[in-house]
């Protein structure tokens with residue numbers, strides 16, 4: 281039975297003002313309707329912002345440790361509902377159960393980190409240059425945060441933004457991807473059950489055009505947290521400029537894994553299979569380029585093709601399935617068009633290249649894991665983010681060439697090198713242009729207590745994760761207390 285879902289605004293579950301709805305279906309079996317959701321617009325966003333603004337005046341005064349206790353409770357609820365949430369997520373967006381369990385776990389870890397941070401949120405005291413004067417800087421909340429999140433990590437990514445925002449004392453208007461509104465709704469229910477007060481968190485369902493734009497342009501929203509494509513990120517940045525909002529953008533990637541001739545090849549093979557085809561390649565951290573040293577190329581490639589052909593596709597709830605479907609029809613068309621582009625560009629397709637058919641695959645957006653060799657740096661399949669199970673392989677002659685090729689990208693999110701030579705490892709660590717580098721690990725697998733984000737067109741310099749995200753969701757306030765009882769003029773009376 282499909283569920284009818286609603287927006288949550290000012291502590292109440294409500295329909296879109298227009299009364300319109302949209303459907304959400306299982307990408308592994310499009311006959312299964314997960315639910316219907318309100319197709320909201322600007323007028324719904326306005327209500328949510330009004331509620332969040334009102335709630336902010338109270339929430340900012342709640343002591344941070346008390347706010348942290350609520351995050352702890354939310355984490356505890358997620359622990360108790362972990363499997364059920366993961367199953368819903370697999371039905372909603374397709375990735376296999378082990379991965380959706382991991383996605384929920386990332387949310388739990390983020391909740392507990394926020395709990396701890398409630399008793400930290402460190403400020404600084406420094407000596408004043410004047411006598412009988414005290415100087416300190418403290419972190420203060422900013423206001424109403426608009427959160428626009430993607431479908432590939434339907435729980436983890438909203439938690440990366442919403443837990444720190446709330447912990448710092450901001451209130452939230454949340455627009456989840458319209459492909460994963462059910463998981464997002466469960467997250468909001470958990471926050472409410474944990475004790476987040478009326479109006480402090482609001483969810484408005486709908487498309488990027490109507491709801492997303494209304495958020496980014498809204499004069500009463502102070503900051504935006506967005507994860508998605510670089511194209512949309514640029515538009516958000518431009519539209520938020522009108523009201524000078526603080527904007528954190530986590531955008532695209534074209535991540536590469538280098539395999540050196542001295543690498544543990546078995547390890548490197550496990551790494552690339554997981555990095556390229558885990559989550560059906562639909563991660564911004566996915567491995568989409570593989571740079572293999574010529575000395576080990578032939579052996580590595582034949583093993584890689586063989587293992588890729590063995591990957592089991594299917595419904596992510598079924599045991600032994602390793603690769604789920606793509607998220608929707610549009611994504612499958614887009615992935616296939618890149619495969620056609622690769623062929624036209626002259627790359628050699630060694631496996632895959634089409635929609636996957638067969639037992640249990642006919643009613644889902646499945647696509648065969650696909651590998652191209654003889655790829656050159658100027659090809660579009662070497663440059664553009666595909667967001668699907670397509671791996672482009674480039675042969676390299678040296679570490680220097682590997683790093684140069686890896687860096688030859690407008691993006692810079694994740695990077696990886698497999699080598700057993702400590703000198704190679706340290707050179708790569710220093711020279712790979714990316715916000716995240718792995719030595720002897722694949723490009724995916726970031727942990728929630730470390731800064732997450734990238735350089736170049738992957739973002740605008742902010743980081744999620746760990747301590748770094750708390751910089752974004754709060755700002756510094758400097759306070760001076762003069763207890764001398766007289767006017768003291770800084771820079772003048774003391775020099």
Ligand code: UN1
Pocket residue numbers: 386432433562563564565566723724725726727
């Ligand atoms: C994303 O791809 O959008 O490091 C986030 C990883 C995950 C997060 C990925 N922990 O792959």
